[in-house]
Amino acid sequence: xxxxxxxxxxHRLGQYYTPPPIVDLIVELCIKSPNDKVLDPSCGSGSFLVxxxxxxxxxxxxxxxxxKDDDLHQELLEQVYGIDINPFPAxxxxxxLAIRNLKVRSRHINLFPMDFFKVKPRMALLxxxxxxxxxNPPYTDWREMEYRESIRDVALKYNDEVVxxxxxxxGIYAYFFTHGAKFLRESGKMGLIVSDAWLDxxxxxxxxxxxxDFFKVKxxxxxDTGVFDRPLVNTVIVILEKAEADSSMREKNIxxxxxxxxxxxxxxxxxxxxxxxxxxxxxxxx
Numbered sequence: 224x225x226x227x228x229x230x231x232x233x234h235r236l237g238q239y240y241t242p243p244p245i246v247d248l249i250v251e252l253c254i255k256s257p258n259d260k261v262l263d264p265s266c267g268s269g270s271f272l273v274x275x276x277x278x279x280x281x282x283x284x285x286x287x288x289x290x291k292d293d294d295l296h297q298e299l300l301e302q303v304y305g306i307d308i309n310p311f312p313a314x315x316x317x318x319x320l321a322i323r324n325l326k327v328r329s330r331h332i333n334l335f336p337m338d339f340f341k342v343k344p345r346m347a348l349l350x351x352x353x354x355x356x357x358x359n360p361p362y363t364d365w366r367e368m369e370y371r372e373s374i375r376d377v378a379l380k381y382n383d384e385v386v387x388x389x390x391x392x393x394g395i396y397a398y399f400f401t402h403g404a405k406f407l408r409e410s411g412k413m414g415l416i417v418s419d420a421w422l423d424x425x426x427x428x429x430x431x432x433x434x435x436d437f438f439k440v441k442x443x444x445x446x447d448t449g450v451f452d453r454p455l456v457n458t459v460i461v462i463l464e465k466a467e468a469d470s471s472m473r474e475k476n477i478x479x480x481x482x483x484x485x486x487x488x489x490x491x492x493x494x495x496x497x498x499x500x501x502x503x504x505x506x507x508x509x
Contacts, residue, residue: 241270241359241416242451245460247489249357249414250274252442252462252496257282259302259354264339264403266305269316271357275303276323296324300332304349310336340377340398344405352408359416360399365392378402387433390426394418397430404437404465411465413438419445419459438463439476442496446483462496482509 254261254275261275276299283299284290300320307313313336321329335342345351365371371391378398379387387401396417407413421427422443434440444460466472479496487507495508 241267243270243274244451244486244489245359245416246270246274248444248492249416249460249462250278251489251493253355253357253412253414254278254282255412256354257286260304260350260352261302261355261357262304262306262353262403262406263358264306264342264356264399264406265358265360266307266316266334267312267359269305269312269319271359272303272305272316273319273323275355275357276300276320279303292324293327296327297330299323300329304333304335304353306335306337306339306342308336308338340374340402349406352411353406354408354411355413356403356407356411357414358399358403360396362418363395365394368395374398381405381437387429389429389433390424392424393426393430394420397421397426400430400461400463401433407465409465409468412441413463413465414460416458416460419457422459434463435473437465437467439466439473440478441476442479442481444479444481444483444496447485450483450486483507484509 250271257279259279261272261279263269263271263275266272279299279302280292280295283295303320305313305316307316313334317332317334320332320334333348335348342349368374374395375389375391375398378401379389381387381401381404389397389401394417396415399415399417400413403413403415421430441462441464442460444462446458466476479499481492481496483492485507492508
């Protein structure tokens with residue numbers, strides 16, 4: 224898809240596609256139940272949705288080893304939802320999901336060619352809440368955002384009582400966190416790969432406060448150059464668990480900060496992120 228679309232169009236929409244190991248890592252950290260409903264609000268050609276399909280299928284087969292792929296296909300399609308502002312990659316996502324099983328008819332696929340910031344939680348055709356939100360949001364600088372004020376008006380009104388304070392210099396990815404969280408159930412997981420600028424910039428203060436006020440921050444994962452096949456400069460993976468109701472759970476939460484120094488098997492990386500009890504460093508991780 225990146226080769227087919229003109230470079231200026233990719234830049235305008237901030238569309239850069241995600242290396243498969245990052246998709247695998249985020250999905251494995253976020254999808255834990257065979258019944259999870261999954262949303263990718265910037266789905267592109269469907270990398271996260273396809274990986275979610277396979278992860279959910281594996282979990283269902285672990286629960287019921289005799290389940291047949293043909294029987295599971297439509298059930299799985301009903302659990303994954305994608306949104307993209309560009310109709311072409313949304314159509315590719317639909318095809319990429321349908322071809323997971325060509326022996327049976329894909330009766331309905333939940334792909335919506337829409338601007339995510341014009342989509343509201345619990346709209347028609349969407350579930351009441353999602354268990355998982357995963358995405359690689361556009362890499363659009365605040366100076367290049369079309370309709371920036373209208374996006375801010377929508378994305379920063381968290382609920383009837385809370386309007387979030389995030390600086391105007393935030394890139395569009397910040398608003399995928401704040402708007403995406405509205406679709407997520409309590410204890411649901413969110414995983415995004417984004418610019419790491421929020422860690423140091425002034426507007427990041429408001430974003431960090433949002434994380435701390437509404438989530439358990441499970442992991443912040445960075446990487447050195449060369450860890451992935453395609454260069455990803457100055458990015459981090461953010462894994463969150465929604466925890467609005469119980470502030471004590473947020474306060475007791477321990478955040479894992481991880482930096483990948485060399486390529487590492489995903490299972491070993493996940494084990495280190497989820498199970499390490501103290502700081503350590505080796506040839507692969509810090």
